[in-house]
Amino acid sequence: MRSVIVALPGRVTGLSAPGAVRWINPEHVVSVRPRLAVTLEGLDLFVELKLEGLPLFETWIGTFENKELADSRRQSYLAELAAS
Template sequence: MARFVSLPDRDGPAGAARMWINPEHVVSLVPKVSTDGSRHVLRVEIKLIGTPAFDAWLGVYDTGEEADSRWALFLSELRD
């Protein structure tokens, strides 16, 4: 049975999903963290089977450690 993991909706209400992906279709993931000097924006470049790579927003965090924790959580969601 297919299992799906949500990607957050940056513009929607808290907890809203923009897209759902099947972890079995993931070819590659590349974390991308940028900072404006005070906050850390976490995005992930995702490549799925049969699609071009695209960036998905995973959140804004006060510290790099918080962004790292969110990245680790995202990876665990894909594995579970």
């Protein structure tokens, strides 16, 4: 069984950096949905993540200068989840 690192809520709780890192089993991932928010600093990338047995939560992945950089990070995040 392989685990991946997932950033858990950070920005949502007022932190200025991505949240705590936890190990999860990718087989427990039910859904992943990205969301972009325009801010004064750039584009904030969030991911709504649903894991088996846990409520849906949103985690902040980072702030990016443009949509292409945010999309690149989203793609690598999804690849990390799928690489099991």
